[in-house]
Amino acid sequence: MSISESSPPVTPLYGRMAVIGLGLIGGSLAMAARHRGLATTVVGFDRRDSEMHQGLALGVIDEAATSAASAVANADLVVIAVPVQATDAVLASIRDSLPENATLTDVGSVKGSFITSVVQIWGEVGPRVIPGHPIAGSEKSGVASSNPELFAAHKVILTPGLNTDPGALARLTEFWRGCGSEVLSMSVSHHDQVLAATSHLPHLIAFSLVDTLAGEKDNQDIFRYAAGGFRDFTRIAASDPVMWRDIFLANKTAVLASLDHFTRDLAHLREAIDGDDGAALQQVFTRAKAARDHFSKILSGQAYLNTMTTQQTRFRASPGGTVQGDIRVPGDKSISHRSIMLGALAEGITEVEGFLEGEDSLATVQAFRDMGVTIEGPDQGYVRIHGVGLHGLKPPRGPLYLGNSGTAMRLFAGLLAAQPFDSELTGDASLSRRPMERVAAPLRTMGAVIESQEGGCPPLRIQGGQALKGIDYLLPVASAQVKSCLLLAGLYAQGETVITEPAPTRDHTERMLNGFGFPVTREGAKARLSGGGKLTGGAIDVPADISSAAFFLVAASITPGADLWLRHVGVNPTRVGVISILKLMGADITLHNQREVGGEPVADLHVRSAPLTGITIPEDQVPLAIDEFPVLFIAAANASGDTLLTGAEELRVKESDRIQVMADGLATLGVTHTVTADGIRITGGGYGGGTVNSHGDHRIAMAFAVAALRATGEITIEDCANVATSFPDFIALATQVGFQLKEESV
Numbered sequence: 001m002s003i004s005e006s007s008p009p010v011t012p013l014y015g016r017m018a019v020i021g022l023g024l025i026g027g028s029l030a031m032a033a034r035h036r037g038l039a040t041t042v043v044g045f046d047r048r049d050s051e052m053h054q055g056l057a058l059g060v061i062d063e064a065a066t067s068a069a070s071a072v073a074n075a076d077l078v079v080i081a082v083p084v085q086a087t088d089a090v091l092a093s094i095r096d097s098l099p100e101n102a103t104l105t106d107v108g109s110v111k112g113s114f115i116t117s118v119v120q121i122w123g124e125v126g127p128r129v130i131p132g133h134p135i136a137g138s139e140k141s142g143v144a145s146s147n148p149e150l151f152a153a154h155k156v157i158l159t160p161g162l163n164t165d166p167g168a169l170a171r172l173t174e175f176w177r178g179c180g181s182e183v184l185s186m187s188v189s190h191h192d193q194v195l196a197a198t199s200h201l202p203h204l205i206a207f208s209l210v211d212t213l214a215g216e217k218d219n220q221d222i223f224r225y226a227a228g229g230f231r232d233f234t235r236i237a238a239s240d241p242v243m244w245r246d247i248f249l250a251n252k253t254a255v256l257a258s259l260d261h262f263t264r265d266l267a268h269l270r271e272a273i274d275g276d277d278g279a280a281l282q283q284v285f286t287r288a289k290a291a292r293d294h295f296s297k298i299l300s301g302q303a304y305l306n307t308m309t310t311q312q313t314r315f316r317a318s319p320g321g322t323v324q325g326d327i328r329v330p331g332d333k334s335i336s337h338r339s340i341m342l343g344a345l346a347e348g349i350t351e352v353e354g355f356l357e358g359e360d361s362l363a364t365v366q367a368f369r370d371m372g373v374t375i376e377g378p379d380q381g382y383v384r385i386h387g388v389g390l391h392g393l394k395p396p397r398g399p400l401y402l403g404n405s406g407t408a409m410r411l412f413a414g415l416l417a418a419q420p421f422d423s424e425l426t427g428d429a430s431l432s433r434r435p436m437e438r439v440a441a442p443l444r445t446m447g448a449v450i451e452s453q454e455g456g457c458p459p460l461r462i463q464g465g466q467a468l469k470g471i472d473y474l475l476p477v478a479s480a481q482v483k484s485c486l487l488l489a490g491l492y493a494q495g496e497t498v499i500t501e502p503a504p505t506r507d508h509t510e511r512m513l514n515g516f517g518f519p520v521t522r523e524g525a526k527a528r529l530s531g532g533g534k535l536t537g538g539a540i541d542v543p544a545d546i547s548s549a550a551f552f553l554v555a556a557s558i559t560p561g562a563d564l565w566l567r568h569v570g571v572n573p574t575r576v577g578v579i580s581i582l583k584l585m586g587a588d589i590t591l592h593n594q595r596e597v598g599g600e601p602v603a604d605l606h607v608r609s610a611p612l613t614g615i616t617i618p619e620d621q622v623p624l625a626i627d628e629f630p631v632l633f634i635a636a637a638n639a640s641g642d643t644l645l646t647g648a649e650e651l652r653v654k655e656s657d658r659i660q661v662m663a664d665g666l667a668t669l670g671v672t673h674t675v676t677a678d679g680i681r682i683t684g685g686g687y688g689g690g691t692v693n694s695h696g697d698h699r700i701a702m703a704f705a706v707a708a709l710r711a712t713g714e715i716t717i718e719d720c721a722n723v724a725t726s727f728p729d730f731i732a733l734a735t736q737v738g739f740q741l742k743e744e745s746v
């Protein structure tokens with residue numbers, strides 16, 4: 001949890017700050033407090049007189065004390081900055097002079113041992129004892145290395161207890177924030193485990209490796225020829241030996257656990273080398289590389305929030321352009337979400353190829369990481385999920401933020417309704433307006449406890465620990481998201497869950513569950529499964545997304561002379577409405593090399609320019625082309641005659657009101673149309689340019705980029721950042737085939 005991140009205070013937070021131990025950390029903290037005006041007076045004590053004198057001379061401290069006891073008398077902040085093993089003696093020496101209202105903190109790398117020392121001296125941990133640990137340092141030591149900026153932009157972990165005085169905690173938090181740090185909070189034991197793995201073990205390995213090599217016969221040569229990697233890797237072996245000796249002894253249990261784990265893994269690598277097992281080596285190195293590439297995201301536990309597009313962008317699409325080439329669009333969004341969900345719930349490892357690295361599916365990845373699932377990657381579409389089984393999810397630390405993704409929110413609602421823990425699902429402004437009662441209501445019938453906000457909108461608060469029972473449910477709307485949500489809840493429910501759909505919707509959940517060994521039967525409009533059982537991890541090849549291919553199918557159809565191949569596109573019969581509708585309009589699209597990959601039909605699509613004619617879109621095609629209408633409206637604007645869409649009121653509750661937002665854009669371009677409650681009539685013909693607003697809807701932004709191929713003027717499209725939710729490389733692929741399209745920051 002990040003406690004605070006605002007700007008530094010102007011008035012001193014403490015009157016008298018005592019720093020016991022003027023090494024690198026103590027000296028730097030004293031200096032930071034002085035430079036930043038965080039304490040009126042900073043008094044220092046160090047058992048070495050020379051350090052104290054130097055501290056005074058360098059302006060690290062205001063006053064040098066003659067003893068630790070005299071340093072802390074009258075202080076309101078006391079910082080213990082001595083090696084861990086010296087803590088006992090220092091605390092004993094200040095026991096009788098520590099003012100009752102003073103805050104006592106430390107900066108050591110091990111928090112459990114500090115607490116043990118405090119209990120030994122005072123018999124309890126008082127409300128103003130707040131252990132701390134700045135994650136900052138350097139291989140330098142001594143007061144002469146003091147650097148008041150050492151903590152700026154670094155993390156500081158505080159480990160308050162249940163009885164900690166909130167006022168004292170708030171003030172200490174402000175103090176560190178005043179040093180430029182980001183303050184985090186966690187329990188003592190969690191801190192010690194995390195640091196054993198991320199800091200203590202690497203130091204041990206660095207010390208050990210340098211020592212081993214220094215003892216080799218030809219050590220001169222080894223060090224002389226050691227390249228940058230060795231130098232980088234072993235930099236920390238120049239750290240203070242006494243400090244590190246104490247850290248290992250103080251954090252013995254956690255360090256030994258990490259060390260044993262590492263030793264086992266190292267032994268496996270030894271075996272692999274000895275046995276010429278290249279595959280085993282490659283597997284470990286690939287896994288490590290993927291983890292390292294995503295290191296900061298994994299560590300922060302905030303990948304989605306940190307990487308999500310906050311920078312607003314606009315597209316400028318010049319009129320004209322060509323559509324030529326041979327491309328593969330990114331992976332299918334629906335299948336990508338499901339691959340992570342089922343992979344996480346499966347037993348064993350699931351390896352995914354072709355995963356869509358868009359913000360929506362990354363939100364799903366992050367949500368599972370937040371629930372304790374290890375997910376490596378994504379790395380160029382490769383993801384490796386360490387499944388935890390149906391009952392292995394852990395309670396998330398906070399609300400699960402799902403960005404723009406309706407699929408994620410609705411599917412998670414079903415899954416989380418069945419978990420033993422509470423959860424909360426939140427999203428961005430668009431998602432926060434979308435209807436969730438369509439999932440909450442049937443889930444409640446199954447026994448779930450779910451609270452939505454006004455109008456049935458997110459956030460959703462789900463109370464865990466409910467025993468669900470199966471449901472026999474006729475979907476009021478043809479929605480694969482609602483169907484999938486209920487099937488996921490049904491995995492945990494007692495008895496049978498039967499979902500009947502009024503019209504066929506995408507069936508990726510059913511196919512993938514069967515692929516994971518969990519039987520789902522289909523009889524006509526009914527999907528049926530029984531709760532219990534398990535999922536078994538495996539391999540998933542995500543085909544290219546037909547919803548992303550759709551932009552290029554229309555682009556090539558309307559652009560004279562166009563000739564384009566789209567490779568490895570998913571052509572599941574529940575998704576091919578866009579091809580059927582375009583063909584009815586006269587498009588020249590052919591399917592080649594049709595095959596089945598991991599239970600999903602796939603083909604290479606060849607599309608060439610063809611004259612389009614307006615049609616009445618058959619209503620049974622609407623759910624099969626539900627995401628493709630924005631770009632189909634552009635096809636209609638380029639067809640001769642009228643195209644009529646009916647039975648598509650669902651479009652009004654997608655990422656935007658897609659009927660109205662498209663109509664507004666078409667009006668700007670001068671395309672004749674009439675909006676109805678459940679559709680639109682569009683009269684084809686030429687159109688001009690202008691500025692249209694996508695209202696943050698990715699598919700509307702891309703649809704108007706396609707429109708520019710036949711416009712007579714430039715089309716500027718506002719609010720395009722969300723294209724990254726489903727098609728992060730859209731601009732690059734579109735320009736590759738001949739669009740004249742640029743993105744600019746706003």
Ligand code: S3P
Binds near residue numbers: 478481482484506650
């Ligand atoms: C999706 C189902 C569709 C679709 C959405 C993805 C899915 O929504 O619009 O983009 O992955 O299940 P509905 O099923 O609610 O129409």
